[in-house]
Amino acid sequence: MDTFQPAFSSWLNAPAHQQWLATEGLRLLAFAKASKLPEGFGNLDEKGRLPADAQAHTMNTARMTHSFAMAHIQGLPGFAELVDHGVAALRGPLRDALHGGWFATAEHRDGNTGKNAYLHAFVALAASSAVVAQRPGAQALLDDSIDIIDTYFWCEEEGAMRESFRRDWSEEEAYRGANSNMHATEAFLALADVTDDNRWLSRAQRIVERVIHGHAAANDYLVIEHFDRAWQPLRDYNHDNPADGFRPYGTTPGHGFEWARLLLHLEASRVRAGMLTPGWLVTDAQKLFEHNCLHGWDVDGAPGIVYTLDWDNKAVVRHRLHWTHCEASAAASALLKRTGDEQYEHWYRLFWEFSDSHFIDREGGSWHHELDPLNRPSADIWPGKPDLYHAWQAVLIPRLALAPSMATALAQLSQSGSM
Template sequence: MARTADHSDLLSICWADRGMHRHWLLNEGQRLLDHYAKARVPSGFATLGHDGNMVDDTAKSLITARMVHCYALATLMGVPGAATRCDHGIDALLDGPLRDQVNGGWFSDASATLDNPSRKNAYLHAFVALAGASATIADRPRGTELMEAAITIIDQHFWLEDEQSMLPSFAADWSDPEAYRGANCNMHTTEACLALADATGETRWLDRALSLAKRFGHNIPKTYDGRLPEHFDSGWNLLPDYDVNEPSDDLRPWGLTPGHFAEWAGLLLKVESACTARDYEVPDWLLPDAITLFDSATDRGWAPDGKPGMVYTIGWEDEISIANRPYWVQAEMANTALMLSRRTGDPRFEHYYRLAWDYIASTLIDLEHGGWRHEVDADGNLSTVVYPTREDLYHDFQATVTPLIPLSASVAGGLRTQLLATTT
């Protein structure tokens, strides 16, 4: 007599291993790719509003770089039209007004000029490097050109070898270096370094990712009880009151950002995967610290007011600062929960993976206007306190791809590995 699976057996089968869930993720990813194609303008990609229409047709460097990265991933997945959109963004970053053809690097948007320049910031340039690396892995014609251009700028200006971190910003002519050190630009630099390691095969990028992971994923959280403060002066002294009057800033808010705890936890797992793949000695703190950071994110950030969703920021006593629920926070929670579930087999991480996607599906996905609502309040109503527009599909699209690939150093590298495995 055949054994009938009981309820607990069914719950033990991860969503990411179920055909219908994977089909759902592919469909949602395609919907996002189609929606954000509307943001294409001659000089790159611009900004969409909450109604799904363009609100500002000025090309933005950050949006364009993220679009190149995502459409490079879609190219690896075999999505028709993705390569054309990827190449359009690459051309815009290399040849158009987004690039400073005199001083090098990239302006914030196409409206900047030498007479009215924007500062050059590490956060943006990390994404240009990520775009170049992903496009190189996807074998786009000018992907390596973009990647090498970004590497040159990072090596010449942003990377501080003695500190093993990024200097956050300069004036347009590379004068006036900012007397600040922050976690956010270094978080995305870690992601970029892992992709550059996959694209180039050069171990220096993994060395940099390891150094960044040790500082921000191990040393700092160990000092602050599993919390990850983000703002420091140039001597790495904590700035607890940084942006105290700007608690809703979209890149450097006051206080602590639980979503970044989760995002760094995921990066530690990616660094571990990269070390294993390259026969590096794997630091014994990577996995336990990833678990600690994720637990800190969910314990402090998920539903602290009794309502579902992870809040944007908390204060130094773990009190809620900004209760609104941004889209990227939930996406990164889902990504890291999935990776921890696969890495450990612990069902509690599968629980959080499902919790995050249930919240995303019920509250954030906008079937009327397209895309995801970028921010909602505690009751699930659209809010614009932190994110007044919908800029790109970077976080949400990656969340639809991560469960489809093996745990890997970079998303593009994981897609390449999976593709090669199916053709051998």
């Protein structure tokens, strides 16, 4: 696999742009520190405060632990204790000491005792980054998360992740989700680097073959999100709840961009490991990016990427979410590195200009997480500012190679003195 040095002037090679990304990352990290709670990390409001009734969430705790670990790996002071706090929470109140695995909230105080693949993928990602950061307790957390994935979630026959179970693992949900498998792919790339075990890259490719090279390719490279247990698409899923934050109706352009980037990371990781690597990984990534730009960007009379589309590729939920634009710019940077094609420079600059103008909140801190169809800040789907992970990765990915995975890449750069 080749990566290309663009023949034109690229922001990716501009020192000022690299410095801008680094400075924005520091601003994001400083804001997110306030999310610390005794039992993990919680959801910050629009002004960066914890509400009086804030509680620790496994998703945020795992994402914050992963993000703070990458900050620590770079040599930024003030984050080691936060990584340790996250690891302790994931090994303590967020974990089910009786049956294993992780609850959605500390001591399942939200009333949900189920176990879902989406959360467990993030626990594994957090643990892997904490191991790279050489933090105490991280290896035990990693071993525990791998054991749970191997024992309950990974289905060798399907080549994908099962979705969710009851607390005691006695009943499996009759559903398969592209979203949970996407984040499992992300986690598996990191696990391959941390464990030096290529089975994780084999598993990641099997997921991609099914969800993207199979189903998405047959749907004009717009990602089908919901399936039954036999992997038959559920096209009417959540038709009456189209703006669901995790399982929205229809297709989600933001996931198309995220998958495009992950395909390129998988390709680079497999090449780096000396594994047979199919040529369709890069072509599928290009088609995902192209078709989601076509149907998602500037399609309803205003700039920005809409949240969801129906099966005729018409906008359903026209809100613009910050994570979608983070993934779009990250995917553009990855395709630019992989191909050297100037069209991706155009998209990369366009997405960052939009985010700079509309999402970055220089008065209140961090980013607005959501805009309404007229690009005004709103809170209909994602109130507050709980998410560091997407914007932080968006300012890191353009500064890193496509492989190894992010925490490992940062550790190598820190050791070489290149960052």
